[in-house]
Amino acid sequence: MSAQLDVSRWDPSDPAFRADPYAWYGALRRDSPVHYREDVGWVVSRFDDVEAILRDDRFQVATPSPWREAVAAATSPALGLLGEHSLLFLDAPDHTRVRSAVSGSFSRSRIARLRDQVSATVDHLLDQVDDGEDFDLVKAVAEPLPTLTVTSMLGVPDADWSQLHSWTVDITGFDELPIAWDKLAAADAAATEFKAYCDELLAERRQHPGDDLVSALVASTVPGGGLDDDEVVALLMLLLIAGHDTTLSLVSSGINVLLEHPGEAERLRADPGLVVSAIDELLRFESPLQVASGGGRWPTEPVTMHGITMEPGTPVRLLLGSANRDPDAYEAPEVLDLSRQGRPHLAFGRGTHFCLGSVLGKLEAQVAIPKILDRFPHLTRAVEKVEWRPSFTVRQLTGLMVRP
Ligand code: HEM
Known part of the structure; x- marks a missing residue:
């Protein structure tokens, strides 16, 4: 199919591309692996190139001027x-x-201690929909689970999760390619409220420290501790944002993919030992973040790839979702194979900014996905077609109605 696509006509805002990006990714990888667009910058789509740039110190993430000033002028201090x-x-x-x-706080051993709690949360969420009726798996499990898990690490009341969720949705809505300027006002308002919430949280833990992540971060703000208040607030906001949308996507699109591949779902039901490679394969197959970090990578000097020179001052966008379907990196990349071995996928990035929460995100999916399959042995989709969030950066279902 990608043979017919002309990359000069590729439009990242096109709803058809956003609903199914893979054929266009194929065309980009084949015909224009370093592709320029005025509205998004350089777009890099092959596995080897994306991986190389993620590991290359000549590409940095701090937004340079004059971009920085343009963004700062358009946003409030909280979003800034x-x-x-x-x-x-x-x-x-x-x-x-x-x-x-x-x-x-995100090491393998610390996260392993959360397994029982994640397990209890999933059981509780599933109990609430286990009445034989169709239900929306996104609303029932995929959406609450990541926020409930992070909020418990932070020692924040469970009741706050839906508020935190709605701030997250508003803030990430603006972070699109091309940037969704029409969503900036909502993002700005959400960031301002979110920052006030974090400021209050910090002040409270300073007074009453506990055995939670916020208290640990507050302890880092003492002289010599290494962090200042702005850094801690930014970190808290990032943890809640970064851990939420992505894990939501992994659990819900993971189940959706399995419902579309019933043979693979059966393999996982029959062999629980498959779960680790299964979750990695789902991350490769339908990567929650299709593009590495919203701000892009910025070359600090001219860098030439495939005869094309990327100059400083223009952002470079790394297509993780495309890299993970690159036939030069994976045999039959369009085939879902839950026991696939081989090159580790790029769904969590690589190098310096490799996902801090990768162990946590995987744990949640490793617990939730088998539990959903086991609880509902005859699970099917209750709708013929699913809807994807109209986004280039995040691959996320707007809902997933299922029939138990
Ligand atoms: C399935 C779930 C997840 C996926 C697919 C995912 C994906 C990613 C990716 C691709 C990056 C690197 C972006 C870049 O290099 O530009 C990243 C970074 C990050 N992720 Fe995740 N993430 C997930 C879950 C989580 C969770 C649960 C947390 C924490 C609660 C988290 C926190 C972070 C943080 C803090 C960073 C920034 C790391 C840095 O810049 O050093 N993520 N994530």
Whole structure:
């Protein structure tokens, strides 16, 4: 199919592309692996190139001027905080300092301790819909699970999750390619309220420290501790945002993919030991983040790839979703194979900014997806066609009505 597509006609805003990007990715990889568009910058689509750039120090994430000024002029201090101080927009040495303050809390051993709690949360969410009626799997499980998990790490009341969820949706809605300027006002308002919430949380934990992640971060703000208040607030906002949309996508599109591949779903039901490679394959097959971090990578010097020179001052967009379907990296990439081995996918990025929450995101899916399949052995989709969120950066279902 990609043989007929003319990349000069590729439009990342086209609803048809957003609903099914894979044929266009194929055309980009084949005909224009380093592709320029005025509205988004350089678009890099092959696995080897995306991986190389993620590991290349000549590409940084801090937005340079005059872009920085343009963004700052259009946004409030709260949204600016996220763009200036959060990990995804920091380069070394600041990135190293901030990340090291929080990385211990996301280590494999610390996250493993959350398994029972994630398991209990999934059981509870499934109990509420286990009455034989059709239900929306996004609303019932995929949406609440990630926020409930992160809120419990932060020691935030469960009751706050839907508020946090709606701020997250508003803030990430603006972070599109091309940038969704019409959603900026909503993003700005949400960021302002979200920041006020985080400021209050910080003040409260300063007074009453507990055994939670916020208290640990507050402890990092003492002199010599390494972080300042703005950095902690930006980190809290990022954790809630980054851990939410992505895991929601993994659980819901993961189930959707399995319902479209009943043979693979049966394999997983029959062999629970398959779960680790299964979740990685689902991450490869339908990557929650289709494009690496919203701000893009910025070359610090001219860099030439496939005869094309990317100059400083223009952002470079890395298509993770395309890289993970690259036939030069994977045999039969369009085939779902839950026992697939081979090159580790790029769904969590690579290098310096490799996803801080990868172990947590995978744990949630490793628990939730088998539980959903086991609880409902005859699960099918209750609708013929699913709707995808009209986004280029996030691959996410707007809902998933299922029949138990
Ligand atoms: C399935 C779930 C997830 C996916 C697919 C995912 C994907 C990613 C990707 C691709 C990046 C790198 C972006 C880049 O290099 O530009 C990233 C970074 C990040 N992720 Fe995740 N993520 C997931 C879950 C989580 C969770 C659960 C958390 C935390 C609660 C989290 C927190 C972060 C943070 C803080 C960063 C920035 C790291 C840095 O810049 O050093 N993510 N994620």
